Amino acid sequence: MSALDYPTYNTIGIRPLINCKGTLTMYSGSVMLPEVREAMIEASRSYVHIEELIEQVGCRLGAIMKTEFGLVTNGCAAALCQITAACVAGINLDNIAKLPDTNGMKNEVITLNTHRHVYDHAIRMVGISLVCINDNPDALRSAINERTAMIALFGDRADTGNMTVTEIVNIAHEFDVPVFVDAAAERPDIPNPYLSKGVDAVAYSGGKCLRGPQASGMLLGRRDLLWAAFMNGAPHHSIARPMKAGKEEIMGLLAAVECWTKRDHKKEWKEWEGYLKTITDAIIGFPSIKTVIQQPGRSNVAPVLDINWDKQKIDIDPSEVIQQLSEGEPRIEMGGEKNLSIMPYMMEPGEDVLVGARLRYILESKII
Numbered sequence: 001m002s003a004l005d006y007p008t009y010n011t012i013g014i015r016p017l018i019n020c021k022g023t024l025t026m027y028s029g030s031v032m033l034p035e036v037r038e039a040m041i042e043a044s045r046s047y048v049h050i051e052e053l054i055e056q057v058g059c060r061l062g063a064i065m066k067t068e069f070g071l072v073t074n075g076c077a078a079a080l081c082q083i084t085a086a087c088v089a090g091i092n093l094d095n096i097a098k099l100p101d102t103n104g105m106k107n108e109v110i111t112l113n114t115h116r117h118v119y120d121h122a123i124r125m126v127g128i129s130l131v132c133i134n135d136n137p138d139a140l141r142s143a144i145n146e147r148t149a150m151i152a153l154f155g156d157r158a159d160t161g162n163m164t165v166t167e168i169v170n171i172a173h174e175f176d177v178p179v180f181v182d183a184a185a186e187r188p189d190i191p192n193p194y195l196s197k198g199v200d201a202v203a204y205s206g207g208k209c210l211r212g213p214q215a216s217g218m219l220l221g222r223r224d225l226l227w228a229a230f231m232n233g234a235p236h237h238s239i240a241r242p243m244k245a246g247k248e249e250i251m252g253l254l255a256a257v258e259c260w261t262k263r264d265h266k267k268e269w270k271e272w273e274g275y276l277k278t279i280t281d282a283i284i285g286f287p288s289i290k291t292v293i294q295q296p297g298r299s300n301v302a303p304v305l306d307i308n309w310d311k312q313k314i315d316i317d318p319s320e321v322i323q324q325l326s327e328g329e330p331r332i333e334m335g336g337e338k339n340l341s342i343m344p345y346m347m348e349p350g351e352d353v354l355v356g357a358r359l360r361y362i363l364e365s366k367i368i
Contacts, residue, residue, distance in 0.1 A: 017326075018351045020334035022300040022343040023185055023208035027333055030211045030346050032252070039255035040213065040248040048247055050235050057254050058226065061218065064257055066191050069223035071230055072206070072250045076184040076217040078233070078243035079203035080122035080152075083180050083219060084109060085239055086228035087150040088126055096232055099239040100127030106149035110140070110177075114161055115154040119182065123152055126239060135161035137171060144175045155183035155194070155202075156298050169198035178225060184208065184217075185299035188260065192220060201225055206249070209301065209345070212256030216249040269302070272344040275352035276305040279342060282356030286363055288313035300345055308339035309363075316366040324362050330354055 009016050019027050032040075054071065061070025073079040088105050089095035095105055109123055110131045124130055128149060133139040140151075140163070151172050158165050158181065165181070172179045178200035185208045194202040199221065206216030219226050233240035245253075273293075280291050288310035293303050311317070318336045325332040332355055335341040342355070 015331045017331040017333050018348075018355060019346040020332060020342045020344070020355060022302075022335075022345050023205070025207075025214070027346075029205070029207035029214040030209070031348065032207075032213060033211045033256060033259050035259050036212050036252045036255045040252040043248045043251035050247070053247060053250055054230055057250055058223075060254060061220070061257060062223070064190075064261060065188065065220050067195050067220045069221070069226045070257075071219040071226040072245050072253045073203075073217040073219060073229075073233065074215055074243040074245040074249065075207070076182065076203050076205040077119055077122040078240060078245075079217040079219045079229075080119060080180075080182060081125060081243065082229035082233045082240045083201050083203065083225070084123045084126045084128060084150060084152075085232035086225055087178055087180075088128060089228075089232060091228050091231050096236070096238045099232070100125065102127040106147050108145070108147045109150045109152050110143050110148060111152045111154075112157070112161065112163075115152070115157045117154055117182075119184075120152070135163055137163060137167065140168065140171050144172070144177060148175065148177050151177055151179045153179065153181045153199075155181050155186050158194075158298070164197075165194060165199065166197045173198065178222075183298075187301050188218070188220070188257070190261070195221060201229075206253040206256060210253070210256040210260055213249045213252040216245060216253040216256075218253060218257070271349075272302050272347075275344040275347050275355075276303060276342065278352040279305060279356040279359060280307075282360040283307070283363055286314060286367060289363075300343060302343060302345040305342040305344075306336075306339050307342070307359075313368060314363055314366050315368050316363070321359070321362055325358060328358060330358070332358055 021027055023029055058069045058071055062068050085099055088102055089099055107128045108131050109128045112135050113132050114135055131143050133143045169179050181194045181199050181202045183202050184205040187209055188204045201219055201221035204218045206212035206218055207214035232238045234244035283289055290308050292306045294306055318340050
């Protein structure tokens with residue numbers, strides 16, 4: 001097949017973009033590593049038995065990440081659904097077939113009010129009731145009962161309230177209730193910061209900082225729990241059957257994890273800082289321009305450049321700059337409301353020069 005025999009973004013009228021916003025799914029996550037692409041191509045050439053593949057890849061992920069087991073899912077939201085189903089239905093085939101009818105099963109999931117987010121829809125779709133509590137030990141103990149299937153935490157909010165993850169785990173385990181953490185856009189560090197505190201399972205996106213397949217996620221933790229999550233997903237006829245991770249995503253995610261242990265993360269950080277310096281240097285001489293490097297939180301771990309100016313000196317709003325960057329050539333997507341915000345995590349070499357030049361052109365034309 002020649003290069004002209006298959007569709008490209010250009011041939012179907014789609015404009016690729018320079019991603020200065022981070023690992024957002026809306027902007028297609030990340031660009032896969034070359035090793036990931038090669039692993040997926042190789043995986044596509046043969047048939048395999050999926051259960052055997054899940055077993056071997058799961059053991060390999062467990063060995064790399066220093067935990068019992070790993071499960072590849074069809075994105076991190078699928079991991080939320082499957083781990084919830086595992087805690088509700090387990091490996092009981094009758095229960096698995098009933099979901100989302102949870103009658104007669106443990107069908108409550110506890111979370112903290114401060115840990116609510118839009119992705120808990122993936123937990124609620126299993127058919128559970130989400131029990132939201134205040135952030136204190138007494139409230140947690142009072143909420144746990146014979147119907148409690150799981151405690152769900154959001155990694156970005158961990159250790160920011162009145163209870164630490166360790167305290168939550170200790171209380172949950174008094175009642176034999178598993179604890180799960182959604183850490184989608186976080187770094188899957190080794191040893192794992194959540195599993196080290198006794199959490200039973202933690203989920204990551206495969207298509208964010210790992211730079212694996214966009215349609216992949218990774219569950220790490222207790223083997224029995226993760227195998228139950230697999231039983232509640234494809235290729236089995238269960239609630240998460242639509243969330244199918246194919247052999248290509250499974251092997252691509254494994255390749256991304258193996259690369260994670262070899263990548264020079266300090267070098268990557270310096271590259272990101274270099275991108276931001278190039279952009280800053282392109283505009284720093286303009287009147288009233290101010291730049292600040294913000295350090296990240298738990299997710300999207302990279303330095304962030306904030307740019308602002310006095311509108312009486314440069315007559316344009318940040319929203320207008322963002323619009324012109326998106327509509328121009330090359331297409332550039334960046335964030336910000338009162339100022340511009342540039343996240344270099346997903347930028348590729350050479351794009352910093354293009355971003356700096358476009359930003360300079362737009363701002364320079366509006367200097368009063």
